[in-house]
Amino acid sequence: DIQMTQSPSSLSACVGDRVTITCQASQDISNYLNWYQQKPGKAPKLLIYDASKLETGVPSRFSGSGSGTDFTFTISSLQPEDIATYYCQQYDNLLYSFGQGTKLEIK
Amino acid sequence: EVQLVESGGGLVKPGGSLRLSCAASGFTFSTYSMNWVRQAPGKGLEWVSSISSSSTYIYNADSVKGRFTISRDNAKNSLYLQMNSLRAEDTAVYYCARGGSYSNYWGQGTLVTVSS
Numbered sequence: 355d356i357q358m359t360q361s362p363s364s365l366s367a368c369v370g371d372r373v374t375i376t377c378q379a380s381q382d383i384s385n386y387l388n389w390y391q392q393k394p395g396k397a398p399k400l401l402i403y404d405a406s407k408l409e410t411g412v413p414s415r416f417s418g419s420g421s422g423t424d425f426t427f428t429i430s431s432l433q434p435e436d437i438a439t440y441y442c443q444q445y446d447n448l449l450y451s452f453g454q455g456t457k458l459e460i461k
Numbered sequence: 462e463v464q465l466v467e468s469g470g471g472l473v474k475p476g477g478s479l480r481l482s483c484a485a486s487g488f489t490f491s492t493y494s495m496n497w498v499r500q501a502p503g504k505g506l507e508w509v510s511s512i513s514s515s516s517t518y519i520y521n522a523d524s525v526k527g528r529f530t531i532s533r534d535n536a537k538n539s540l541y542l543q544m545n546s547l548r549a550e551d552t553a554v555y556y557c558a559r560g561g562s563y564s565n566y567w568g569q570g571t572l573v574t575v576s577s
Contacts, residue, residue: 355523448511450496
């Protein structure tokens with residue numbers, strides 16, 4: 355099974371800050387890496403798929419990069435509505451696993 | 462508009478069974494793999510089970526192997542999760558999600574509580 359190690363587990367930043375979250379896979383997953391945003395009481399929302407592709411309708415301040423085992427998710431300028439928990443997810447032929455999540459708060 | 466609507470959650474005693482359903486609409490259900498993902502209270506997301514479009518391939522997380530069975534009825538645009546031998550640690554919100562290499566559609570979730 356592929357394990358995903360996501361860091362940090364929590365993050366406090368100011369509005370306008372650049373925020374970065376990392377995710378490391380236990381083996382090469384090519385670019386099969388997705389990023390989701392989840393707000394309390396809501397289902398996850400896809401933001402980035404295939405490591406770097408922006409889902410339709412998602413603001414361009416969100417971006418992703420990486421391939422192989424190391425991936426990065428970035429919010430270029432943090433907005434109040436970005437307060438949420440963010441998860442990375444890998445895909446390997448109908449087998450999936452998630453990172454532990456990063457809870458993002460406003461400082 | 463794509464919609465996924467889960468149902469069937471509720472309170473069940475340890476060792477009991479429950480069957481979740483997910484009604485899909487707004488897309489060609491029979492051409493997509495489908496997933497169940499759960500989230501225990503205050504915890505992260507956990508992939509549970511996946512099924513290919515024609516039910517040929519089925520995969521389960523180790524935590525539910527031998528107890529949970531995923532299935533689908535393409536004629537009814539429905540996904541199911543039969544959960545047997547339920548444990549307290551199975552308490553969670555269960556989401557169905559459209560499959561593939563990423564899930565851009567999710568249901569609202571249904572709460573399963575395992576408690577005596």
